[in-house]
Amino acid sequence: MVFSSITFLFFFLPLTLIVYYICPGALKNIWLLLASLVFYAFGEPLYILLLLGSICINYASGVLIEHMRQKSSAAGMKLVLIISLILNLGALAVFKYLDLGIALASSIAQLFGQTGFMAVGLALPIGISFFTFQGLSYVIDVYRGKVGVQRNPLYFGMYIALFPQLIAGPIVRYSDVETEINHRTITADMLGDGMERFILGLCKKILIANICGEMVASIQANSSTVCLAWLSAIAYMLQIYFDFSGYSDMAIGIGLMMGFHFPENFLHPYEATSITEFWNRWHVTLSSFFKEYVYIPLGGNRKGVARQVFNLFIVWVLTGLWHGAGANFIAWGIYYFIFLVLEKFVLKRFCANWPRILKHLYTLFVVLIGWVLFSNTTWDGLVAQLSAMFGIGASLFNGASAFYGMEYALLLVVFAFFATSYPKKWYQKLPSPIRLFLGLLGFGLSVALLINGSYNPFLYFRF
Amino acid sequence: MKKLYFGLFLGLMVLGGISIFATGQKTFSENENRYLKTVSSISSTSDVESVLADQFPLRDQWLSLASSMRYACLSREINDTYIGTDGYLFDKCSEGDFNLRQYKNNLAFINKFADAYSVNDFDVVLVPSPYTILSDYLPGNAPVYDADAKYQLAQQTLNDSVVLQDLRSTFQLLTNSTQVYYRTDHHWTTRAAYAAFRKIIDGRSDAKAVEDAINADMTTVTDRFHGTLYSRVLLRNGIYDAIEAPVVSSGQSDSDILYDNAKLDTKDKYAYFLGGNIGRLDIDGTGDGNLLLVKDSFANCMVPYLAQKYKHITILDLRYFNENIAQLMNEGHFDRVMVLYEMSNFADDANLFKLSRK
Numbered sequence: 001m002v003f004s005s006i007t008f009l010f011f012f013l014p015l016t017l018i019v020y021y022i023c024p025g026a027l028k029n030i031w032l033l034l035a036s037l038v039f040y041a042f043g044e045p046l047y048i049l050l051l052l053g054s055i056c057i058n059y060a061s062g063v064l065i066e067h068m069r070q071k072s073s074a075a076g077m078k079l080v081l082i083i084s085l086i087l088n089l090g091a092l093a094v095f096k097y098l099d100l101g102i103a104l105a106s107s108i109a110q111l112f113g114q115t116g117f118m119a120v121g122l123a124l125p126i127g128i129s130f131f132t133f134q135g136l137s138y139v140i141d142v143y144r145g146k147v148g149v150q151r152n153p154l155y156f157g158m159y160i161a162l163f164p165q166l167i168a169g170p171i172v173r174y175s176d177v178e179t180e181i182n183h184r185t186i187t188a189d190m191l192g193d194g195m196e197r198f199i200l201g202l203c204k205k206i207l208i209a210n211i212c213g214e215m216v217a218s219i220q221a222n223s224s225t226v227c228l229a230w231l232s233a234i235a236y237m238l239q240i241y242f243d244f245s246g247y248s249d250m251a252i253g254i255g256l257m258m259g260f261h262f263p264e265n266f267l268h269p270y271e272a273t274s275i276t277e278f279w280n281r282w283h284v285t286l287s288s289f290f291k292e293y294v295y296i297p298l299g300g301n302r303k304g305v306a307r308q309v310f311n312l313f314i315v316w317v318l319t320g321l322w323h324g325a326g327a328n329f330i331a332w333g334i335y336y337f338i339f340l341v342l343e344k345f346v347l348k349r350f351c352a353n354w355p356r357i358l359k360h361l362y363t364l365f366v367v368l369i370g371w372v373l374f375s376n377t378t379w380d381g382l383v384a385q386l387s388a389m390f391g392i393g394a395s396l397f398n399g400a401s402a403f404y405g406m407e408y409a410l411l412l413v414v415f416a417f418f419a420t421s422y423p424k425k426w427y428q429k430l431p432s433p434i435r436l437f438l439g440l441l442g443f444g445l446s447v448a449l450l451i452n453g454s455y456n457p458f459l460y461f462r463f
Numbered sequence: 464m465k466k467l468y469f470g471l472f473l474g475l476m477v478l479g480g481i482s483i484f485a486t487g488q489k490t491f492s493e494n495e496n497r498y499l500k501t502v503s504s505i506s507s508t509s510d511v512e513s514v515l516a517d518q519f520p521l522r523d524q525w526l527s528l529a530s531s532m533r534y535a536c537l538s539r540e541i542n543d544t545y546i547g548t549d550g551y552l553f554d555k556c557s558e559g560d561f562n563l564r565q566y567k568n569n570l571a572f573i574n575k576f577a578d579a580y581s582v583n584d585f586d587v588v589l590v591p592s593p594y595t596i597l598s599d600y601l602p603g604n605a606p607v608y609d610a611d612a613k614y615q616l617a618q619q620t621l622n623d624s625v626v627l628q629d630l631r632s633t634f635q636l637l638t639n640s641t642q643v644y645y646r647t648d649h650h651w652t653t654r655a656a657y658a659a660f661r662k663i664i665d666g667r668s669d670a671k672a673v674e675d676a677i678n679a680d681m682t683t684v685t686d687r688f689h690g691t692l693y694s695r696v697l698l699r700n701g702i703y704d705a706i707e708a709p710v711v712s713s714g715q716s717d718s719d720i721l722y723d724n725a726k727l728d729t730k731d732k733y734a735y736f737l738g739g740n741i742g743r744l745d746i747d748g749t750g751d752g753n754l755l756l757v758k759d760s761f762a763n764c765m766v767p768y769l770a771q772k773y774k775h776i777t778i779l780d781l782r783y784f785n786e787n788i789a790q791l792m793n794e795g796h797f798d799r800v801m802v803l804y805e806m807s808n809f810a811d812d813a814n815l816f817k818l819s820r821k
Contacts, residue, residue, distance in 0.1 A: 006515040010480035014473055042508045192465025195472050218540065221559045257469070400557075403539075403604040411536055432464040436471070443472065445532055447479075451516050452529035452542070 001042040002167075003250045004205050006450060012039065013254070016163075020258060029158045029181070032258070036161035040127070043167075047125035050091065055157045057087050058135035059150070062142045066149040081143045085136070092132045095125055100325040127167035129322055131160050133289055138174035140293055147175050155181055164254040168247040170265035171285040177260055184259030194256030196439060201249025203442035204242045206449050208415050212239035215408050227401040229388035231408060237371050238415045241270065244283070268421045273359035274351075275339040275366055286322070290315050305345075313337055323374070328382070332373045339366055482520045493730035494523050494694045527697040534698060539602035541696045547600040550646040550702035552692035553593055553607075556807040561608035566810035570620040573802060576818040577625050580792045582755075584799040586663060588628040589617060589806045590651060590761050593644040596634045613806060633662050633669045640677050645704040648690020649805075650733055653681060653707045656765040663801075664772055681707040688732045706732055709767050720746055721767050736763035742783035746776045752798035755791075757781060759812065762803040773799075781814035788820055 001008050016035045023031045041048040061084035068076035093101075099119045106116030138159070141147040150156040159181055165172050215235040219228050245266035255262040269282035279287050298311040313334075320333020351359065372389070376382035388394040417423065427435070488501045499517040504510065519525065530541050539546045545553040577585050594601050595610040610631070617627050634643050634655065643655040651659075658676035661667045667675065686705040708722065723738035737744065740760055748770035756762060756769065756778045769776055777795060804812065 005512050006483075006519065007512050010476055010483065010515070014476040014480060017473060018477075042511075045508065188466045188469075191469040192467075195469040199472060221557065399604040400606040403602065403606060406603065407538055407540060432468070436464075436468055439468065439472070443475070445528070448525045448529040448532065451519050451522060451525040 001039050003247065004202060004210075004446075004450065006447075007042075009202075009447070009450075012042075017257060029152075029155050032163075033154055033158040033161060036158065036163040036166060039163040040161060040166060044126050047128075050095070050125050050128070051131060051161060052157075054088070054091065054131055054135050055153075055160045057084060058139055058160065059153050059156045061139045062149045062156070063151065065139070065142050069145075077143060081139065084139045088132050088136055088139075092128060095122055095128055097321070097325045098122060130169055130171060131166060133171050134173070135160055136293065137171070137289065141173070141175055147178050150174075150181070162260075164251040164258075164260075165262060168244070168251070169283070169285060170248050170251060170262055171289050172260075172262050173285075173289070176263055180260050186257070186259040190256045190259065194253045194258075196253070196435070197256060198250050198253030199439045199443055201246045201251075201253060202446050204246030204249060204418075206446040207442065208418065209239050209241075209243035209246055210449065210453065211411070212236070212242065212415065215239075215404075215412075219404055219408075224384070224388040225394055225398050225401045226388060226391045226396045228404060229385055229394065231401075231404060231412070233368055233372055233385070233389060234412055234416075235408065236375055237270075237368050238412065238419060240371060240374075241266070241419055242415070268419065268424075270364065270367070270416075270419045271360075271421060272363050273356060274343055274347075274363055275336065276343050278363055278367060279336070279340070286319070290319060294318060309341055312341060316340070326377055328373060328375075328377050332370060335370055335373055479519075483515060483518050486520045489518060489522075492517075492522070494697070496691070496694065496731055523697060527699055530696045530698050539605065541698075544692055544695045545594075545602055545605050546696065546698065547597070547602060549600055550700065551593070551597060551600040551644075552647055552696065553597075553601060553605075554649050554692060554807070555605075556592060556608055557606040558608045559606075561613070561807065562810045565813060566613065567616070567620065569809060569812065569815040570617055572815040572818050573625065574620070574622045577622050577800075579789075579819070580800075581624075582797055582800045585625045586628050586799070586801045586803075587617070587621060587625055588630070588659065588663060588801060588803040589614070589809055590659070590804065591631050591634060592806050593649070593651075595631060595806070596638055596643055608807070610806065613810075628659075628663050630659050630662065633658055633672055636669050637673045637676060640673070645688070645690050646702055647688065647693035647704050648733060649692055650690070650761060650764070651805075653709070653764045654679060656761070657709075657768060660765050660768040664769070680710045682710055684708045684735060685727050685732055689730070690733065694730075706735060708735070708764075720744070721770060733760070733763070737766060737778075740780045740783060741778075742780055743786065744778040746770055746778065748773045748776055750774055753777070753796055755779070755795060755797040755800045756803065757800070757818070758803040759805060759808045761805045761808070765803070781812070781817050784814075784817060788818060 001012060003009075003013075012035075016031075020028060020031055020035075037048060037051075040051055061080055064080045065077050068074075068080060099121065102117050102119055110116055138147070138150075138156075142149055150159070159174060159177065162172070212235045216232050216239060219232040219235070248265035252262045252264070263285050265283060265285050267281040267284065269278050272278035272281055295311055295315045298314060299307055300311060301308040316333040316337035317330060318333070319336070320330045323329045323332070351362070354362075369386075372385055373382065376385055427438075430438075489499050490501060491497075492499050500510065500514040501518070502514060505514055516522075533541045534546065540555060543555045545555055547553055573587060591610065592607070594605075594607045598607075601607065614627070614629055614631070618629075621627050637643050637655060637658050641654050642652050644651050654676045657679050658672045661672035661675045662669065665672075683705045684707070686703060688704040688706050690704060706727075721737065723735055726732060726734040726738060731739070740763070746766065750770075750772040752773050752775075754769060754773040754776045756766070756776055758778065758780060759782075760780075762778070766776070766778065777791070777797075
């Protein structure tokens with residue numbers, strides 16, 4: 001089930017919230033677990049077993065690691081941790097990366113004149129990347145002694161399956177919500193702020209991201225010109241931001257209404273003045289997960305420059321892979337690795353004195369080209385879009401460019417403005433009745449577009 | 464205020480959920496001319512969302528709101544429909560949308576058909592798409608398919624025994640004096656159909672055919688017609704179309720079949736002609752000879768004129784026709800075959816293979 005659906009907005013969410021508020025203390029978590037399982041099963045009736053399996057394995061791992069600790073068996077603790085890592089990552093590998101591996105093996109086999117292998121074609125379980133990482137954060141932190149073990153399996157299941165962030169993040173680490181799992185309070189402010197955050201996220205998703213998505217689709221259906229190729233790339237860049245950050249806003253908002261404080265995930269990333277800064281603002285919970293659980297354990301920057309570059313390389317290949325099982329995603333990760341290393345060791349001194357506007361343009365350009373890499377799953381598509389953007393074999397302008405320019409350019413400028421931090425600052429200064437009115441307007445228009453649109457694609461199912 | 468914000472939206476969500484079922488199940492949407500999905504059609508969780516969207520209270524009003532918002536944001540392409548000037552709506556078909564492969568296949572099917580049965584007169588009428596004639600009414604620079612190239616291709620592909628009827632020059636002339644296409648619907652007007660009839664069947668010149676069409680005696684059967692394109696965008700601008708019909712001469716035998724008055728009280732008013740689309744329809748006319756008409760719905764409003772010209776007309780709508788065509792051809796003794804489709808419909812239709820079925 002997605003948040004931007006009538007099923008969720010008018011049935012699942014109100015029902016879940018009302019019963020949640022009625023439930024006495026101890027039952028709240030159990031109700032949340034039930035509701036979350038229904039939420040997941042609604043879209044993935046079969047893969048619910050996978051989610052339950054993940055809960056069981058990580059729950060048992062936590063308890064066993066704690067048991068080994070009591071027996072002061074460091075080796076035992078390590079063994080449980082390793083088995084747990086293998087099971088978690090193994091499931092992820094099978095369900096997400098098996099076909100990529102098979103395709104790779106096939107091409108190698110074909111190099112040696114052998115026949116290739118058949119793809120298995122397993123459907124990707126929704127949210128597997130998210131709940132696997134949440135489980136890992138728990139097991140690793142229990143091992144490190146950073147969080148206490150959760151002995152109540154229902155509470156633990158509730159943490160893994162918690163529906164607000166189950167399928168599109170943010171990645172909520174166990175340590176983020178450890179105390180709130182057992183005890184949380186809900187104030188009137190949290191209810192109001194949470195609902196407001198949810199409504200704004202819904203508007204971002206439906207009123208901006210979906211419309212950008214339509215733009216991309218209708219531009220791509222036309223013969224390409226330089227202008228159209230740029231227009232489509234910019235529309236995609238805005239779509240992916242508003243889609244993902246809107247979803248995070250909705251998750252954070254629902255969390256607040258139920259007493260959870262989830263970490264922020266997007267801090268106006270397109271305002272960044274360098275790629276390094278961009279990644280401190282984009283999908284923050286993912287970057288910090290990799291930093292905490294991969295980069296630092298590998299030695300971070302403490303073992304010399306060569307090792308640091310290698311560590312960064314590993315992190316960015318993994319970041320690319322996490323976004324999807326495809327060569328384009330790996331290339332996208334390595335692309336960022338190159339810019340981050342360049343910035344760290346070369347550009348830092350070189351661009352320090354650039355005017356601010358130039359830094360913005362540099363960052364936006366690199367990110368834009370990054371999304372072109374990201375969005376084209378085939379080599380031919382990538383070459384076609386890049387060559388169109390840079391005028392190779394494509395004319396600058398035609399009738400269709402004029403039409404879509406009229407249709408979309410102005411809206412894209414408005415949307416781009418909404419990606420900055422100004423609208424938020426102004427919005428927060430508005431008197432509450434006006435904010436309420438804006439919320440009602442946005443909600444109404446969102447419902448109208450939902451009913452109008454079979455067009456409600458969701459970009460994040462691949463993760 | 465925070466409590467109010469929370470309470471209000473939670474209330475709206477509950478209210479919305481209840482009202483979907485409190486208002487009773489609706490089974491048919493006149494506006495969209497389709498059956499709505501109901502609770503009983505749910506067979507898996509993936510059906511739920513579409514049922515709820517179909518059953519949402521004030522569905523048409525929400526759709527209308529969505530379109531108005533898009534229009535206010537300067538969008539002139541809403542739900543695959545171009546919003547033209549002077550109230551004209553156009554079914555979008557850009558070069559990329561035009562199904563060139565099917566188009567070529569269909570031309571080949573016609574060639575095969577013409578080869579298989581020798582008929583004296585064999586016409587293929589590819590009615591110009593509205594924007595081919597009304598390009599001035601399109602939103603500026605809206606991408607549409609290249610009609611010149613399509614007619615040229617048809618001319619090159621079709622056998623010599625088949626006459627391709629190109630109505631573009633006729634309609635260019637006609638559009639100066641009268642409405643050729645409906646504003647809110649994808650069909651042509653009865654006057655346009657009559658001009659085409661005079662040109663193709665009676666062999667009149669463009670100027671004469673147009674003059675006849677302008678002067679033709681017609682009655683307006685309704686002036687409250689909101690067609691299919693209106694339903695797609697639901698922009699409420701108060702513009703309606705009028706449907707005209709030939710003044711029925713007293714001698715005409717089959718007016719019950721030619722016109723379905725009851726349809727004028729429904730949303731789907733164009734179905735006044737022939738009562739809609741039927742796989743095979745046989746009409747006895749007042750003229751001479753036998754005509755086979757293979758057509759889409761554009762032909763429906765031309766049939767009354769054809770019925771004055773021919774003694775017997777067999778009308779096939781291949782979408783719904785599944786009989787043996789060979790037998791029909793052998794027994795029908797047709798003097799003339801006319802294949803009549805609107806150009807983009809023709810390129811989309813995947814049923815012309817039925818012409819080559821033995």
